[in-house]
Amino acid sequence: MSIGKVQEKIRSLNNVRNNPKEYLDKCDEIIKLLIGSNEIYTLVSKDSSEEFIKSGRGDIRYGIHENIPTMWLFSEEKIAKEYADYYNLKLKGEYLIKKIPFEELSLESYRAMFSGVGKLIVDEGREYLACSLYDLVNQCLIKNGQDPILERKEYLVMNILNSIKYGNAKLWVVPKAGTTFNDIIFNNFDPAIEGGYVRFFINKNESSTYSKRLGHTNGISIDLDMSSFNTTIESLLKSEAKGVKFIINNIESDITVEKLNSLLSKMN
Numbered sequence: 001m002s003i004g005k006v007q008e009k010i011r012s013l014n015n016v017r018n019n020p021k022e023y024l025d026k027c028d029e030i031i032k033l034l035i036g037s038n039e040i041y042t043l044v045s046k047d048s049s050e051e052f053i054k055s056g057r058g059d060i061r062y063g064i065h066e067n068i069p070t071m072w073l074f075s076e077e078k079i080a081k082e083y084a085d086y087y088n089l090k091l092k093g094e095y096l097i098k099k100i101p102f103e104e105l106s107l108e109s110y111r112a113m114f115s116g117v118g119k120l121i122v123d124e125g126r127e128y129l130a131c132s133l134y135d136l137v138n139q140c141l142i143k144n145g146q147d148p149i150l151e152r153k154e155y156l157v158m159n160i161l162n163s164i165k166y167g168n169a170k171l172w173v174v175p176k177a178g179t180t181f182n183d184i185i186f187n188n189f190d191p192a193i194e195g196g197y198v199r200f201f202i203n204k205n206e207s208s209t210y211s212k213r214l215g216h217t218n219g220i221s222i223d224l225d226m227s228s229f230n231t232t233i234e235s236l237l238k239s240e241a242k243g244v245k246f247i248i249n250n251i252e253s254d255i256t257v258e259k260l261n262s263l264l265s266k267m268n
Contacts, residue, residue, distance in 0.1 A: 006033060006075045010127040024152065027131045031139045034075055034122060035102055041080040042105075043072050043089060044096040053091060056098040060108055061089075062117055069166075070119040071112060071133055073105075079125050106140035110149075113137050114266045116166035118159055134158060156253040158263065160202065160246055165226045165267060171200045171246075172207035172221045173232065174214060187228055193241050200224075202248040210247075230268075233261050 009030045016022040034040060048058030062069050074080040080097040083089070089096040100108075109120075113133055120136045122129040134155050138148035150158060163169040175189045183189040191198045192214055201207035201221070208219035224232060236244070236257045245254045 006030065006122070007124045007127045009033060010122070010124055010129050013129070024135075027129060027135060028139060030122060030129055031120075031131075031136055032143075034073060035105065035136075035139060035143060037075065039075055039077070040100050040102070040105060041074040041077055041097055042100045043080075043084070044098050046089075046091055046096055050092060050094070053094050053096065053098075058096070058098055060100075060112075061096060062112065065119055065121060065130065068119045069112075069117040070121055071109065071117055071136070073100075073120065073122050073136075075122070075124060079123065082125060083123055102140070102143070105136075106144060109133060109136050109140060113149075113158065114263075116162045118162060153253055154255050154259075156248070156251070157246055157255050157260070160248070161263060161267065164229065169202065171202065171224045171229055172204050173198065173200050173224060174207060174211040174216065174221050177215060179220075184222055187231065189222070190235070190239070191232060193239065196240070196242040197245045197254065198236060198241050198243075199245045199247055200229075202246070206247060206250070230264055233257065233264060237261060 009026065013023060013026055016026060043061035043063070044053055044058035045061040052058045060071065062071055064070060072083070074083065074097075077097070077099065081095050084095045084097050117133050120129075120131055120133045122131075132155050134150050138150065141148055160169070160171075164171060174192045175184065176192045179189045194214070199210060201210065204221060204223070207221035211219045211221050233244070239257075241257055243254050243256050244260055245252050
């Protein structure tokens with residue numbers, strides 16, 4: 001693949017940064033261009049065996065970019081080696097990079113999105129694209145003749161799920177009217193359903209404010225870890241709830257109960 005072509009596409013993003021839809025469409029174009037080529041390179045974990053590193057079978061190395069676990073891709077071996085040189089990513093003289101076939105990339109990016117990885121960087125030296133890993137997963141699925149796994153409005157949901165399972169985040173939910181103290185202690189409560197939706201909050205204060213609006217004078221809300229959240233969602237499958245809304249800083253992202261349960265099952 002021509003390095004100039006990918007760099008040109010990435011550089012053109014500067015012209016559309018004020019147009020979110022056009023910007024995201026161009027991000028998809030760049031990913032399609034990359035996965036449509038026979039030249040895709042990524043970083044290799046230093047924990048891989050020397051034999052696997054030499055044979056190009058080492059495990060993918062995920063780094064951290066802006067506090068988010070990230071996958072790196074490159075369109076040419078030369079660019080990947082320059083990156084490895086700059087960050088001293090070598091083991092006994094071997095570059096910790098490898099050429100990754102599309103089939104492996106498709107499988108590994110899918111696995112990674114359910115293992116806490118949320119960002120993709122396509123590094124072209126002076127130019128780079130930083131976007132959601134879910135963009136890559138969706139484009140790989142489309143190339144394989146399948147439907148995207150997430151709508152863009154659902155990316156926030158996936159990020160929240162990963163932050164609960166692999167970070168220190170918690171969710172807060174308001175119980176329905178009539179819930180007793182013992183119901184809460186023994187995790188035997190039903191969440192409040194309003195307009196067909198159950199609302200989960202990242203911020204306790206936002207949850208308490210919502211609780212008072214629903215008539216709980218003490219502003220009661222219940223914190224959930226991944227296990228109790230799973231239990232709650234499973235119970236909603238048999239309820240009248242048609243969907244779930246996640247709320248963070250007054251921003252809402254909704255998803256159906258069935259789809260959310262499917263995502264959670266892939267994380268277990």
